[in-house]
Amino acid sequence: MRGSPLAQAVLVVAALLLLLIPLHRLTQREQRPAPQPAVTRPTKQVHLALRTTAVPCRFQITFLGKTLWAEDASTPELAKDFDIDFPKEGIDLVVDATWESKALAAMEITLSLPDGTALRKTLWGQGAANDVLTFREEE
Amino acid sequence: MGLASASRAFCVCLLLFSTAKLQAQIKVASFSTVLSEIAKKVGGKDVVVTSVIKPGQDPHEYQLTPGDLSAAAASDLVLLSGKGMEGTYLRNLRDALPKQVQVLAVGDQIPSLTKGTDEGKDAEKEATQDPHWWNSISETEKATAVVRDALTRLDGQHAADYQAGATAHLSLLKELDSWVKRKVAELPRDRRILVTSHDAFQYFAKDYGFQIDSIEGLTTDQEPSVSHVTAIIAEIKKQGVKAIFLENTLNPKVSVEITRESGAKIGGSLYADGLGPGDGETYDGMLRHNVTTIVDALK
Numbered sequence: 503m504r505g506s507p508l509a510q511a512v513l514v515v516a517a518l519l520l521l522l523i524p525l526h527r528l529t530q531r532e533q534r535p536a537p538q539p540a541v542t543r544p545t546k547q548v549h550l551a552l553r554t555t556a557v558p559c560r561f562q563i564t565f566l567g568k569t570l571w572a573e574d575a576s577t578p579e580l581a582k583d584f585d586i587d588f589p590k591e592g593i594d595l596v597v598d599a600t601w602e603s604k605a606l607a608a609m610e611i612t613l614s615l616p617d618g619t620a621l622r623k624t625l626w627g628q629g630a631a632n633d634v635l636t637f638r639e640e641e
Numbered sequence: 642m643g644l645a646s647a648s649r650a651f652c653v654c655l656l657l658f659s660t661a662k663l664q665a666q667i668k669v670a671s672f673s674t675v676l677s678e679i680a681k682k683v684g685g686k687d688v689v690v691t692s693v694i695k696p697g698q699d700p701h702e703y704q705l706t707p708g709d710l711s712a713a714a715a716s717d718l719v720l721l722s723g724k725g726m727e728g729t730y731l732r733n734l735r736d737a738l739p740k741q742v743q744v745l746a747v748g749d750q751i752p753s754l755t756k757g758t759d760e761g762k763d764a765e766k767e768a769t770q771d772p773h774w775w776n777s778i779s780e781t782e783k784a785t786a787v788v789r790d791a792l793t794r795l796d797g798q799h800a801a802d803y804q805a806g807a808t809a810h811l812s813l814l815k816e817l818d819s820w821v822k823r824k825v826a827e828l829p830r831d832r833r834i835l836v837t838s839h840d841a842f843q844y845f846a847k848d849y850g851f852q853i854d855s856i857e858g859l860t861t862d863q864e865p866s867v868s869h870v871t872a873i874i875a876e877i878k879k880q881g882v883k884a885i886f887l888e889n890t891l892n893p894k895v896s897v898e899i900t901r902e903s904g905a906k907i908g909g910s911l912y913a914d915g916l917g918p919g920d921g922e923t924y925d926g927m928l929r930h931n932v933t934t935i936v937d938a939l940k
Binding site for chain 1: 819822823825826827828829830831833850
């Protein structure tokens with residue numbers, strides 16, 4: 503090879519540096535992908551209306567493992583608004599109700615969405631009742 | 642009559658009584674860990690159960706042995722999972738058993754979920770049936786009633802005992818179902834995507850609103866194709882699935898590779914094919930372990 507040793511060294515270094523680019527790309531592909539970002543969870547304002555056939559009635563509504571609404575009801579009808587995630591797959595509400603009366607009683611829960619859709623479920627029991635109620639728009 | 646003669650007579654009577662009692666017990670050979678537990682709970686003291694398939698053993702890979710065949714031949718009732726689970730050895734078993742041994746494929750008595758096409762010959766239809774009915778509590782309730790009825794037909798004298806055993810077991814299953822529903826309710830419905838090693842949780846998914854993406858099919862003896870694994874990785878990324886699950890009886894190699902490519906983590910190991918060592922020694926423990934593992938990893 504002709505030319506000064508210095509020029510040759512510069513050429514070798516430049517060639518090695520050029521090789522680094524594809525090497526870097528190749529090794530980057532082997533890296534573990536970052537964990538998936540959390541899926542955006544749209545919240546909606548939902549209106550919950552409760553109607554019980556007997557009072558007094560103590561109830562608790564749990565959503566995703568946390569208490570959403572708990573109250574000692576002395577009137578047969580109550581209502582409240584909540585901002586919650588409401589995916590197209592729907593939501594589950596865990597409802598626990600106890601009545602002072604041991605006669606057959608019912609609690610009707612109506613969930614209304616901002617577009618006016620109303621979803622209704624009823625829980626029956628003698629003295630107490632509990633269940634997981636699923637509210638879905640397509641139902 | 643001397644004291645020695647009286648003692649001898651007493652011992653003989655005792656021996657005869659014990660033998661008579663042993664002979665009165667119904668002998669059951671079970672080829673399913675879940676059915677073994679059901680038969681013990683429903684049958685109680687009136688039934689002796691031999692568990693041919695042991696907890697932790699993969700029923701898809703089981704091969705009939707001469708010893709197991711002898712145990713089955715010596716029983717009054719043979720319980721099978723059904724729905725094609727015993728496909729590889731069912732004919733040999735039926736052919737080899739004496740006529741007086743009743744063979745009951747419990748799963749065949751309850752409705753099936755199927756995968757793929759239902760068209761074609763009967764043999765092909767059977768291959769598409771999902772045999773993992775025990776992962777649904779409601780199907781296990783039906784199986785309990787089937788076992789109760791079978792024992793009652795064999796031994797009507799103890800019908801009340803079998804009814805009482807079944808009622809107690811059904812009550813525990815109802816309580817378990819209530820617990821499962823509450824635990825699953827902690828997980829948003831749009832995060833109920835279950836990626837498992839093989840397709841064993843369709844019945845569970847139907848009951849509790851999950852979508853299933855399994856790496857292998859209904860059995861554990863087929864390797865997944867590259868295109869199928871690629872599709873699962875794409876689905877995990879698209880849906881933002883946080884975790885995928887291993888099984889106690891399967892090699893985790895492919896699942897670990899999927900986590901590497903998708904960014905999901907391993908959520909834990911599930912009991913897919915029946916009871917197993919550890920938490921899964923009982924049906925109650927198995928379900929609680931599976932549900933807690935799934936919900937806590939996907940939350």
